[in-house]
Amino acid sequence: MQPGQNKRVKMPERPAQERIKDFNEVALGLSEKDAISEAKRCIQCKNPKCVSNCPVEINIPAFIKLIAESDFKGANKKIRGKNSLPAVCGRVCPQEDQCEKTCILGIKGEPIAIGSLERFAAEYPPSETPVPIKLVGPKVAIIGSGPAGLTCAGDLALKGYQVKIFESLHTAGGVLKYGIPEFRLPKSIVDNEIEYVKSLGVELITDFLAGKTATIEELFKENFKAIFIGAGAGLPNSLGIPGENFQGVYSANEFLFRVNMMKAYKFPEYLTPVITGKKVVVFGAGNVAMDSARCALRLGADKVIIAYRRSRKEMPARAEEIIRAEEEGVEFLLLTAPVEIIPDDAGRVKQVELLKMELGEPDSSGRRRPKALPGSEFKLDCDLAICAIGNSPNPLIPKSTADLKIEKWGGVIVADNKETSIKGVFAGGDIVRGAATVISAMGDGKIAARSIDEMLSKK
Amino acid sequence: MGFKILRKEQLASNIHFIEVDAPRIAKAAKPGQFVVLRINENGERIPLTIADKNIKNGTIEIIFQEAGASTTILSKLKAGDSILNILGPLGEPSHIENIGSVVVIGGGVGIAEIFPAIKEYKAKGNKVTAIIGARNKQLLLTEEKIKNMADELLIATDDGSYGRKGFVTDILKEMIEDKKEINLVYAVGPVPMMEAVSNVTKAAKIKTMVSLNTLMLDATGMCGVCRITVGGQIKFACVDGPEFDAHLVDFKELKTRLSTYRDKEKEAIDHICSLDKIKE
Ligand SMILES: Cc1cc2nc3c(=O)[nH]c(=O)nc-3n(C[C@H](O)[C@H](O)[C@H](O)COP(=O)(O)OP(=O)(O)OC[C@H]3O[C@@H](n4cnc5c(N)ncnc54)[C@H](O)[C@@H]3O)c2cc1C
Ligand code: FES
Numbered sequence: 001m002q003p004g005q006n007k008r009v010k011m012p013e014r015p016a017q018e019r020i021k022d023f024n025e026v027a028l029g030l031s032e033k034d035a036i037s038e039a040k041r042c043i044q045c046k047n048p049k050c051v052s053n054c055p056v057e058i059n060i061p062a063f064i065k066l067i068a069e070s071d072f073k074g075a076n077k078k079i080r081g082k083n084s085l086p087a088v089c090g091r092v093c094p095q096e097d098q099c100e101k102t103c104i105l106g107i108k109g110e111p112i113a114i115g116s117l118e119r120f121a122a123e124y125p126p127s128e129t130p131v132p133i134k135l136v137g138p139k140v141a142i143i144g145s146g147p148a149g150l151t152c153a154g155d156l157a158l159k160g161y162q163v164k165i166f167e168s169l170h171t172a173g174g175v176l177k178y179g180i181p182e183f184r185l186p187k188s189i190v191d192n193e194i195e196y197v198k199s200l201g202v203e204l205i206t207d208f209l210a211g212k213t214a215t216i217e218e219l220f221k222e223n224f225k226a227i228f229i230g231a232g233a234g235l236p237n238s239l240g241i242p243g244e245n246f247q248g249v250y251s252a253n254e255f256l257f258r259v260n261m262m263k264a265y266k267f268p269e270y271l272t273p274v275i276t277g278k279k280v281v282v283f284g285a286g287n288v289a290m291d292s293a294r295c296a297l298r299l300g301a302d303k304v305i306i307a308y309r310r311s312r313k314e315m316p317a318r319a320e321e322i323i324r325a326e327e328e329g330v331e332f333l334l335l336t337a338p339v340e341i342i343p344d345d346a347g348r349v350k351q352v353e354l355l356k357m358e359l360g361e362p363d364s365s366g367r368r369r370p371k372a373l374p375g376s377e378f379k380l381d382c383d384l385a386i387c388a389i390g391n392s393p394n395p396l397i398p399k400s401t402a403d404l405k406i407e408k409w410g411g412v413i414v415a416d417n418k419e420t421s422i423k424g425v426f427a428g429g430d431i432v433r434g435a436a437t438v439i440s441a442m443g444d445g446k447i448a449a450r451s452i453d454e455m456l457s458k459k
Numbered sequence: 460m461g462f463k464i465l466r467k468e469q470l471a472s473n474i475h476f477i478e479v480d481a482p483r484i485a486k487a488a489k490p491g492q493f494v495v496l497r498i499n500e501n502g503e504r505i506p507l508t509i510a511d512k513n514i515k516n517g518t519i520e521i522i523f524q525e526a527g528a529s530t531t532i533l534s535k536l537k538a539g540d541s542i543l544n545i546l547g548p549l550g551e552p553s554h555i556e557n558i559g560s561v562v563v564i565g566g567g568v569g570i571a572e573i574f575p576a577i578k579e580y581k582a583k584g585n586k587v588t589a590i591i592g593a594r595n596k597q598l599l600l601t602e603e604k605i606k607n608m609a610d611e612l613l614i615a616t617d618d619g620s621y622g623r624k625g626f627v628t629d630i631l632k633e634m635i636e637d638k639k640e641i642n643l644v645y646a647v648g649p650v651p652m653m654e655a656v657s658n659v660t661k662a663a664k665i666k667t668m669v670s671l672n673t674l675m676l677d678a679t680g681m682c683g684v685c686r687i688t689v690g691g692q693i694k695f696a697c698v699d700g701p702e703f704d705a706h707l708v709d710f711k712e713l714k715t716r717l718s719t720y721r722d723k724e725k726e727a728i729d730h731i732c733s734l735d736k737i738k739e
Contacts (some may be wrong), residue, residue, distance in 0.1 A: 035582035169678050170497055170504075170544040171633060178677075207546045210677055212484050238693060245712055247691070247719045262503065262676075268730035271503040271528055271722035272676075347715035394699060396680055437483035 002059045006109030009038040011116045016327040020297045035120040039068035042112050049102035055443040058082045060099055060114055067117055072124035079121055082156050087189045090119025092183035093439050116287055135201045137161040138225040138456050143210045146174020147438045148230030148429025149447030150197050157200040159249040159453050168209040174232055181291050211400035226424050226452045233430035234394040239387055243341030248275055248349035252292045252388035259295050277384025280304045281352055284388035285315040292386045293330045306332045309337040309357050309370040351379045391435045417451035418444060461541030463704040471597045474568060475534050482517030484547045485567045490575035491553030491702055495678040498532055505529045506675040509522040514685040522571035528727035549678050550701045559642040560586045564627050564656055566648025569591055571600045573647050577608050586610050590630050596621035628655045635663045650714055657705035667705040671696050688712055
């Protein structure tokens with residue numbers, strides 16, 4: 001392939017009919033030949049627009065050049081300088097809204113497949129494993145082990161701080177573990193990244209709920225000199241319609257937690273049960289909704305419908321996942337909102353009542369606001385309904401930390417350097433932004449690590 | 460790895476006591492709080508009330524009934540064995556202050572869960588009457604401990620094998636009929652018992668708190684499986700509860716939600732029984 005040429009490589013995938021039978025990964029990764037050929041398409045802009053649209057400013061043309069020159073380990077090292085989770089980001093970043101969106105080649109043809117190339121480079125970790133350093137610096141506590149916490153912890157350990165991560169669940173990884181399913185992000189990849197952070201000397205404490213097991217104040221008494229809060233946006237928003245509490249109505253968090261975190265798809269070998277519906281309706285059209293719909297299919301549903309109150313153009317999920325969901329047979333019922341859940345005699349969901357919508361004026365988010373079409377109500381049979389209409393910041397830590405200032409909607413308020421209203425307490429990721437992205441959480445973790453280092457090295 | 464069981468006793472035919480090494484939880488735990496534990500890699504996360512704690516030894520005590528697959532597996536562990544994960548203390552502590560005369564009611568395995576509350580109500584200067592009830596004498600747990608702490612202990616058994624024959628609500632009704640001073644009722648036990656208590660005190664206009672045993676998963680406010688309508692609003696029992704004003708709780712909804720996995724529970728128990736057979 002020549003620089004500037006238009007035809008973009010397509011990553012091989014397992015056929016839809018095969019992949020919906022199991023939870024194994026859908027996308028298979030690029031071959032060396034395809035990766036090199038795609039990398040050679042890059043015109044190596046002097047002023048690369050892709051980099052300025054990457055939340056952690058990876059030097060994209062540089063790593064792509066190394067792939068084109070077959071120096072895969074070099075490419076990996078180049079990315080890792082800015083992004084410690086390339087195998088994760090290559091798989092889950094919304095590239096079409098970030099780096100690939102501003103790729104010059106995209107104006108006339110197709111942008112470089114930057115995400116696929118990042119994922120490819122991630123397969124070639126440097127041969128020299130980092131020697132565990134003896135960490136002697138001041139103690140820093142990290143609350144939450146999602147991408148924000150892991151990134152902040154890794155960066156601080158590299159600077160010699162004694163870092164302890166406190167995680168409430170029984171395993172680390174945050175949404176990467178309990179939310180995003182195996183077929184999109186294999187858990188072994190997340191585990192590798194966690195092992196890497198541990199290999200830097202970071203200590204991981206699970207089963208520790210900050211605010212309950214010990215408060216922020218108590219952690220300071222344990223001689224931690226700085227604290228980073230990366231506790232995520234774990235609180236599921238509810239529909240606020242009648243019938244939400246009947247059996248067979250799940251929050252997406254509950255459904256995905258059962259399936260991914262507790263491996264309910266292997267019940268009863270794994271003891272956590274999950275309702276496996278034959279006719280499933282999912283409300284919402286973000287990544288969480290796509291993941292829920294595709295998990296339901298893999299658990300044996302005959303029909304899975306995504307009901308979304310806006311149109312296809314406004315769907316917030318990654319473009320690739322929308323296409324894959326459709327290939328797998330997920331149906332989209334657009335401009336449709338739920339009004340009521342209707343149960344059978346035993347109190348189990350039997351039907352949902354829906355209402356047609358039309359798009360009106362743009363709202364504060366710039367998306368056109370849906371308006372109900374009165375009299376357009378209709379009913380749909382289902383035996384499982386999953387609500388994926390968004391998550392809010394977890395209120396537990398703000399509730400137990402007197403001086404921690406939060407926004408009306410629950411987000412922790414931080415300055416540019418990620419410091420909160422409490423001195424020495426920093427925060428980042430979804431607990432600050434509301435449900436956002438992996439890469440923005442990592443970017444926050446990085447800035448906070450730098451700020452913590454500045455604060456503690458001044459003393 | 461994990462949390463070591465230091466002591467284990469069988470209290471009745473299917474009720475067990477364990478004392479577990481968990482210093483952080485012991486230090487932080489307050490009456491009314493609970494833990495969520497996962498026994499092993501394949502295990503579920505199940506909520507269990509903290510029955511007592513010992514800060515000096517860094518231990519917590521748990522009393523549980525063999526009800527499903529997980530509690531059956533837990534009952535087979537011995538002193539020296541470990542539980543893989545224990546998270547806690549969870550939930551809002553009981554709101555305990557001096558209000559005068561308090562009736563604390565424990566039913567079934569709930570009897571084992573009322574001791575920390577009784578102790579705290581006493582510490583705040585209340586007069587405490589404890590009422591405990593179970594199917595028979597063998598199931599009356601921690602009777603001595605409660606007797607020594609409460610001002611008065613009244614007992615009912617379904618079969619009349621001990622105390623008076625009948626239900627805890629029969630005793631409560633009599634107290635109300637006799638115009639005994641009651642400023643607050645606190646009840647822990649099976650849902651039908653808590654509902655019955657609630658009905659009695661609602662008619663008599665006595666404020667009543669109950670501790671709800673909803674289904675749980677993460678128990679950190681993340682999944683909403685523990686949700687329950689209280690006074691027309693959705694609450695998460697794991698973070699907003701587990702204690703709520705009984706007169707505002709939608710018990711019918713609670714019962715429906717609790718029965719969600721009844722068929723799966725049978726399947727799980729059959730599965731672990733078949734594993735046991737293979738071992739033998
Ligand atoms: C199903 C799903 C699919 C998604 N898909 C994508 C995608 O494709 N691409 C993308 O970029 N983003 C995606 N996202 C969003 C992305 O996962 C999040 O933005 C990101 O994980 C946020 O990272 P975080 O570190 O802030 O929080 P989290 O990943 O939520 O991690 C927070 C951690 O803190 C722990 N915690 C919470 N409270 C406490 C406490 N009090 N004490 C101790 N620990 C605590 C939690 O258990 C959790 O492990 C998805 C989200 C979901 C739910
Ligand atoms: S148990 Fe998950 S929110 Fe309460």
